[in-house]
Amino acid sequence: MSHQTDILIVGAGPAGLLAAIIATQLGLSFEIIEARDGLHPEPSAHVLKTHSMEVYRRIGIADAIFAQSTPEELQRCIVWCESLTGLCYGRLDLSGKKGLSPRFTRISPVYSANVPQNILEPLLKARLVERHGSDPVRFGHRLVNFSQDDEGVSARVQCGETTCELRARYIIGADGAGSSVRRSAGIAMDGPPALAHFLAIHIRSDAMPILARHPGVVFFVRAPGLSGFFIVHQPVGSQVFMLRIDPEIDPPEGFDEAQCREIVDRVIGCAHDYSITSVGNWVMSAQIARHYRAGRALLVGDAGHRFPPTGGLGLNTGVEDVENLMWKLNAVIRGKAGIDLLDSYEQECRPIAIRNTEQSVRNNDRMQIIETALGGDRGDTVLAETIGELRGDEAHPQFATLHAAVENQIDHFAFLELEMAARLTNGAFVPPARTVPTPVLPLEGFQPSFQPGNHVPHFWLSPGRAALDALRFDAFTLFVPAETEAAWRAAAGAIDGDYLDLDIIALDGTMRSDQASVADYWGQDPFAVLVRPDGRIGWIEPPGLADRAAALEEALGHIAGRASGPVPKERVA
Ligand SMILES: Cc1cc2nc3c(=O)[nH]c(=O)nc-3n(C[C@H](O)[C@H](O)[C@H](O)COP(=O)(O)OP(=O)(O)OC[C@H]3O[C@@H](n4cnc5c(N)ncnc54)[C@H](O)[C@@H]3O)c2cc1C
Structure with a gap:
């Protein structure tokens, strides 16, 4: 049977778009399908590690990303607090560890950036269209399943009411945590599927008046009945509060706009003008696909690994997957290497995902010492008492314990081994x-x-x-x-x-x-x-x-x- 294309890329998130750009550079023929009608409207990832920026430099979009990155002075602080403008339990100062600093210029021509995923994706897409000469992304096309034979894969794809078949020599599953490619290939995930549940309340606002007095890029907010983190994706633009929930008690669909406003008001802690743009929910897990390859199917990005976001490693690990895989596929497709070269993709990248999962889980667990120092692990009454005592006494000895616990989080936010290619x-x-x-x-x-x-x-x-x-x-x-x-x-x-x-x-x-x-x-x-x-x-x-x-x-x-x-x-x- 004749092959329609060399590769079918399923999913136009950060991993799929990068795979398509590199496939274009390699002169491979491909289809890229995306179930949604457009790119992600709201951000998840925001931290782009130095090695990801090296890859983005290689595809010619590093400068465009830096132009959109949060200014270094606003990336410098990670804050643990009762609310953004209320009592601060501790502040991790990342001065010299972000932006254009000797820490990075010694080891790379680029440095890490802070750009929300919904800004990054259009930059990737624009580069793809420019390189490709036309827009290859087929939005509104959902992979149902696929089968494979000696010559390629046949994918059943749904578009509205119709279903069509696409043929390709290889299929790349860049279709995220719930990957249909992975499911259809029969690849199991190892690891806990649910470590925690979160409600994501996305807002738009000019946060500069708050940040000018309380600088920070991520605020871990803890108060009685309130636990979560606020990410400043853009100082002026999008921000999000991730509220930790127990879905058995508070199902995410039960939160209406008024409740979400009440939560955000509490998180910000002062009068602030904002609009809620969307509310969603997600599950924090720590899972890795047992295999990255099943014959002609290859998994990249979240399709192969799901980490807690503590460490900002998810998207970044996907960049390394794609970088590792695409040249190998090119060599095999062009007959310049045996198909066994593809085995080295899993051999090389899966251990990186295991390391990054372990690191993300460690980062998540390590934050428990702050919870313990606040007394939150002993219930809301103890937490409220601690906060009351701290609020009335700037020299309270518990601040020393809290500050030590906060300093202990440094590997979570600045660790060069994880910044660079593994x-x-x-x-x-x-x-x-x-x-x-x-x-x-x-x-x-x-x-x-x-x-x-x-x-x-x-x-x-x-x-x-x-x-x-x-x-x-x-x-x-x-x-x-x-x-x-x-x-x-x-x-x-x-x-x-x-x-x-x-x-x-x-x-x-x-x-x-x-x-x-x-x-x-x-x-x-x-x-x-x-x-x-x-x-x-x-x-x-x-x-x-x-x-x-x-x-x-x-x-x-x-x-x-x-x-x-x-x-x-x-x-x-
Ligand atoms: C709160 C939070 C903060 C985070 N912060 C960071 C961070 O700072 N840095 C970082 O590196 N990572 C971070 N992450 C993780 C990061 O968002 C993900 O790792 C990243 O989005 C994965 O990219 P991907 O392209 O592999 O998958 P996705 O972004 O999930 O994209 C997959 C795409 O495939 C499409 N799709 C799914 N099924 C099908 C189908 N059957 N057919 C066609 N298309 C399909 C989906 O619609 C989607 O567009 C964070 C995550 C969260 C939740």
Whole structure:
């Protein structure tokens, strides 16, 4: 049967839109369907980690995102309080840890941003339309189910009253937590489905008068009968209060507008002009798909993992999934790699999701110490007493306990290891046959180096052009010591196998970031570094290499999931 497209992307959220942009850059044919009639009208995610911004830089939208990001001075504070303008239990100061600061400029050409998801998605969509030449998103098209055979997938898609069939060689489930692709592929989720339930009250307002006196980007609000968090997605624009509820006692559909206003008034704590734009509900869970791949079906984003939002890792983990998957799909579809390369997607990305889930759950659990310090775990009466005592005495000793508990939350909001691309421990890379220098001490768990499995460290090739900017989604990049460039070009020309393109870039040891030079990363003995299209180091030259062509071909073959030679016929695992 002939294939309609290379890929069917199900879902036009942050993960699906990114997959479509990269597919366009790769020249793959695809369909992208979305059940809703438009993009998400309200935000969920807002924290875009530095590595996500690196990926967004690669697709050319980083500057547009930064232009919409909350100013650094308003991202600096996380607040625990009775209300936004009432008693403050503690304030975590993130000065120097957000925005354009040395903390990031040492390790990346970009930095983290705070942009609501409903602003990010139109930026992604605009980029997709621009790159694609027309709007490929089919809104109002819902995947019902799909089946697969040796050549591709057949998807049943509902559009209004009609149902049609779409054929593709592969299907990407970017369809969120309730993924139909996952269900249809028979992939189970592991982990607790419901840790907590929340009512989301979205408002629009000019919050500047409040923020000028009580700066903060997230406010954890706790008072008798009130527990939740207020996110300032935009200082002027959208904000949301997430009220923790027990659906058995207070079903979300039971909250009317008057009750929601009463809640928001209490949360803000002073007269404030706002409009409620929508009210929804969501379940906090910690689940990971048992597999990321079932034959020709691949899961990305929330379809593969659902975390508590504590840590802001959900969308960001989806960015890393898509970055990891798309070049592999391209290589397999074009016959440049065996289908086994797709197994490395789960092998590499699922452990990242497990780590991030554990971290998100830890972040969530760690906040319990603040609840304990307030006495909230002993009921509303004790909580009210504590608040009463604290309100009347600025020097109350319990503030010291609360402030220590708040300081203890720092990993939740600023931890470089989670800001940056994860280190791969297993997957499509060749373990090094040399000791890899580590010239930079680890900072907050992050240590850049030329270690295979790591993302290539940041350094400038020329003013304004980072190593990252040289990478192509459809090619490997071989960074070589300048004096060996001619020899490496000859070696690359002598390779017989049919691999993805290989770009060769000569490095000079003086090229550097603010913290280390290429010479520092090389140590005593400069060596070639093979970087995959997703920026991960796939291989480094061993010491005393005699036959460059043979070594390079062996490394490319290893990464591509096959020995060098003809590409085996595509088969479904
Ligand atoms: C309060 C809160 C705060 C958060 N904050 C952050 C944060 O700061 N940083 C962060 O990284 N993450 C955060 N997250 C998580 C983040 O919102 C999600 O991880 C992210 O939206 C997942 O993106 P996605 O594209 O995988 O899925 P989704 O955004 O869920 O998109 C999936 C899309 O698929 C569509 N779809 C579903 N089923 C079908 C079907 N059968 N056919 C066709 N289309 C379908 C849906 O309509 C939807 O548009 C937060 C979440 C919450 C609730």
